[in-house]
Amino acid sequence: MKEEVDIKRYKIGYRTIKTAVGATIAIAIASYFKLDFASSAAILTILCIQTTKKKSVHAVYTRFVASLVGMAFAYLLFETFGYNPIVLGIMILIFIPTIVSINVSAGFISSVVIIMHLYSEANFTVGLFLNELALMAIGFGTALAVNMYMGDYQKDLERYIDELEAIYRSIFSEIVKYLRNGDTSWDGKEIIEAENLLNKAKSLAFKDVENHLTRKQNEFYLYFDMREKQFEIIERVLPKITTLPVMVQQAELVADFMEDLAENVHSGNTAKSFREKLERVKKEFAKMPLPETHQKFLAMASLYQFIEEMDEYLVIKQSFKGFKKKEKKKAITEKV
Incomplete structure (x- = not known):
């Protein structure tokens, strides 16, 4: 019995191209400035690539606000109770309802990326704080820049x-x-x-x-x-x-x-x-x-x-x- 295989045509759309280009630019900039966790800039960019300009702006807004809130929670809880899994779990239990209440829940994944950087370093310093801000600026800014180009409909x-x-x-x-x-x-x-x-x-x-x-x-x-x-x-x-x-x-x-x-x-x-x-x-x-x-x-x-x-x-x-x-x-x- 002969098996028939249906192969769909391989197609690359605008969003795929922008995702690839944005991730490349973000990680290149972060690496140029020798930032810690430079690869995370690409992740932040990828999470903000959207199908329209308005959605992209909203995505950057929600992820930026959620990340700032996440860093605030991380500083208060980790520095007070220690950097351990139990504190991390409690922080997430409090953090998620908070970002839901201020309508930025879409930024949860991006904020977790930042929070895990702080957790892995186990030492909240001004330098680390500025490093994370720089990653956010590069990641979100790159996504916003590449997403300003949309096809003409x-x-x-x-x-x-x-x-x-x-x-x-x-x-x-x-x-x-x-x-x-x-x-x-x-x-x-x-x-x-x-x-x-x-x-x-x-x-x-x-x-x-x-x-x-x-x-x-x-x-x-x-x-x-x-x-x-x-x-x-x-x-x-x-x-x-x-x-x-x-x-x-x-x-x-x-x-x-x-x-x-x-x-x-x-x-x-x-x-x-x-x-x-x-x-x-x-x-x-x-x-x-x-x-x-x-x-x-x-x-x-x-x-x-x-x-x-x-x-x-x-x-x-x-x-x-x-x-x-x-x-x-x-x-x-x-x-x-």
């Missing part, structure tokens, strides 16, 4: 925009096919694709927010949040429009509007202009003959609910303030 975010709008166009086109021809062959895979893409896009957009230290949100995140709200409407109206008991005259009117909307998801038409078109559809809808049977009444009611929901779809787009500056972004502001 704009191209990926713009690609997500194009892909998502293509999916929306496809969904609207399928609605048109059903309203015109009663075509029920659509498997609905675009719904799953849109949901997955929105999750990825919002996650990446949030990461982009986290890479700007003074920014709480960005236009891409707001854009995908807007598209997600529209998607909720699409999911809600699909059962209404794809389960009509019979086809009525009004279906063609709605199909014409949806075809126009599908063709212009990426065009210069604004949401405002489409809301005006939708108002005209409503007026035409009202002029048409009243339903003759109960099934036709149900079909007309579903179609009217559908166009009301599509009006909300456009309202959501209209509330989006849009992108600024770049031409690519300018085009995006006009999409419906």
